[in-house]
Structures are given as C-alpha cells and as structure tokens.
Amino acid sequence: MLKSKPKNIALIAHDLKKRSLATWVFNNQTKLKRHNILATATTGGIIQKHCPQLRIRVTKSGPLGGDQQIGAMIADDGIDLLIFFTDPLSPHPHDVDVKALSRLAVVYDVPMACSGATADLIAASGYLD
Known part of the structure; x- marks a missing residue:
C-alpha cells in the first residue's frame, strides 16, 4: 500500500483538554x-514535552490569535485535518474565535475531531497512513 503525501495537521485543545x-x-x-x-502555542508546548521527537510548528496562543491563524490556513487550503479537543463545560473568552474556526473547518470540508473518540476513528480509518 502506498503512503499518501504528508498532511498538515492542526492540534488545538482548551485548557482542561490539553493533557488529553x-x-x-x-x-x-x-x-x-x-x-x-x-x-497553538500552549498546546504545542505541552505536546512537545510529551513527544519531543515530533516537530511541531506553533502559532500564537488561541486567545491571542492562534485560532484565527489556523482558520486562515484552513481558508487557504493549508490544513488537511483539525484536531481540536474542546471543553464545552467551561467558559472561553475567545469563544467567537472558536466558533469561527469550527465554521471554517465545516465550510472548507476539513475533517475535524473534537474528542478522543473521534480522533481515534480518524486515526483508525487509514487517513493518517
């Protein structure tokens, strides 16, 4: 089986979901x-500590424009997969940015996982092979 070309994968998590x-x-x-x-910056730093062998490019922190930076990349066809572990039970001061990012993923038909179960399904589907 031939491997597909490398994909551009965006990883974001709300504060209480960063460890997950x-x-x-x-x-x-x-x-x-x-x-x-x-x-996004904080999420990328935490992931880098857990997986130092992964090369991770970081944007600004989500509340400081990182979500919007990733949204712009989606609009420019620069993101193939968005994995955004959301926390629907906590308030988020930049909620409008989060909604805009989710809307862009849907508009541009970018696969999006908002939980571990959905991310597991994408990983098991062969999409990352």
Missing part, C-alpha cells in the same frame, strides 16, 4: 511523525 490531547498524540505519534504538525 497530549496523551492522544503520544499514543498516535508513530502515525503523526510523518505529517506536518501545527499547534
């Missing part, structure tokens, strides 16, 4: 290491 995302990335690092990983 870092654990998911750790458990899937074999599949992820051949792809281009992009993350």
Whole structure:
C-alpha cells in the first residue's frame, strides 16, 4: 500500500483538554511523525514535552490569535485535518474565535475531531497512513 503525501495537521485543545490531547498524540505519534504538525502555542508546548521527537510548528496562543491563524490556513487550503479537543463545560473568552474556526473547518470540508473518540476513528480509518 502506498503512503499518501504528508498532511498538515492542526492540534488545538482548551485548557482542561490539553493533557488529553497530549496523551492522544503520544499514543498516535508513530502515525503523526510523518505529517506536518501545527499547534497553538500552549498546546504545542505541552505536546512537545510529551513527544519531543515530533516537530511541531506553533502559532500564537488561541486567545491571542492562534485560532484565527489556523482558520486562515484552513481558508487557504493549508490544513488537511483539525484536531481540536474542546471543553464545552467551561467558559472561553475567545469563544467567537472558536466558533469561527469550527465554521471554517465545516465550510472548507476539513475533517475535524473534537474528542478522543473521534480522533481515534480518524486515526483508525487509514487517513493518517
């Protein structure tokens, strides 16, 4: 089976979900290491500590424009997969940015996982092979 070209994967997590995302990335690092990983600043730093062998390009922190930077990349066809572990039970001062990012992923038909279960399904689907 031929491997597809490397994908551009954006990783974002709300504060209470950052550890869950870092654990998911750790458990899937074999599949992820051949792809281009992009993350918002704080999320990227936490993931880098758990998976130092992964090269992660970081944007600004989400509340400081990182979500919008990733949204712009989606609009420019620069993101192939968005993994955004959201926390629907906590308030987020930049909620409008989060909604805009989710809307762009839907508008541009970018696969998006908002939880570990959905991210597991994408990983198991062969999309990352």
